[in-house]
Amino acid sequence: MEEKLVEGQIIGAEILAENELQVGVIETYLQELPDKVLRFGVRVLLALVVFLVGTQIIKLVRKILRRSLKRGNADEGVIHFLDSLLKVTLYILLVFLIASGFGLDATSVVALVGSAGVAIGLAVQGSLSNFAGGVLLLLLKPFKTDDYIKDSNGNEGTVQEVQLFYTRLITPDHHVVIVPNGTLANANIVNMSTLEDRRMDIEVGIAYDEDIRTAREVLMKVLENDPDVLKDRERLVFVDQLADSGVILHVRCWSRNDTYWNTKWRLTEEVKYALDEAGISIPFPQMDVHIREGERKE
Helix, strand or coil: CHHHHHHHHHHHHHHHHHHHHHHHHHHHHHHHHHHHHHHHHHHHHHHHHHHHHHHHHHHHHHHHHHHHHHHCCCCHHHHHHHHHHHHHHHHHHHHHHHHHHCCCCHHHHHHHHHHCHHHHHHHCHHHHHHHHHHHHHHHHCCCCCCCEEEECCCCEEEEEEECCCEEEEECCCCCEEEEEHHHHHCCCEEECCCCCEEEEEEEEEECCCCCHHHHHHHHHHHHHHCCCECCCCCCEEEEEEECCCCEEEEEEEEEEHHHHHHHHHHHHHHHHHHHHHCCCCCCCCCCCCCCCCCCCCC
C-alpha cells in the first residue's frame, strides 16, 4: 500500500509540474505577444513604405528609359516592348526585396523556381512563344508603329504598339485587333507602308461597239490631270481582257502611299464622269434570249 501511495504521489507531482510548465509557456507567450505583434506591424509598415517608394522609383526609371530611347530615335514598338520588359523585371525584384524583409530566403525561392522551371515552361509555352516572337519582331523589324500590315491569317490594320506578348492593330473601321506575337512572327507579313510609292490598278469596262483608242485617250487625260498621280512613274491604259459583256481596260498609275486611297476613290469617280462626257458607254451584264416557236405536231 505504501509503495502505491508513494507512486501516486510521484505521478501527481509530475502532472503538477507539467501543468505548471504549460502555464509558464502560455504566460511567456502572452507576455511576448505584444512585442511580436509590434515587430510584425513594423515589418508590414516598412514593407508598405518600401513598396510605395519602389513603385515611384520604377516609374522614374521607366520614364528615364523612354526619354533616352526617344532621344536615340528608337522605334515606338521597341520603346513599348522594352518598357514593358523593364516594368515586369523591376516589380519582380521589388517583390523579392519585400519578401526577404519577412525572413524569406531569396536564394531558396530562386532554387524552387529553377527546379519548377520545366513545369512552368510547359504551362506557359504559348506565352513564351509570344515573348520570343516579340523579340524577333523587334530585332528583324518587318514593320514599325503606324505601318499598315496584313498577315497570311487575314489580320490587317495599322500597328499601334508591340507589347511583350501581343501586337495591337487598328483596322480601317476603327476596331482593335490583338495578334499574338508568336503567330505574327511565323506568318507571312505584307507591309503596305514600307515604300513611299504604291501602284494603283483600276479596271474599267467599255462596250464592244466603242472605240478603244478614244477610250484610252480619255483615261490617259484623267491620269494627267490628277494632281496626286506621280508623273515620273509609268501610266498605262491597256486592254486586259475581252469579257462576256464588254472590253475590260486596265488603268495603271502610281501615287504616294499616304494618298493612295483618296486618289483611287477620286480617279474611279473621275473615270466615270470622263467616259460619260465622251459618250462612251460602260456595259453591264446582260443576256439575249431567243425563243423559237416550233410547229405543234398533231
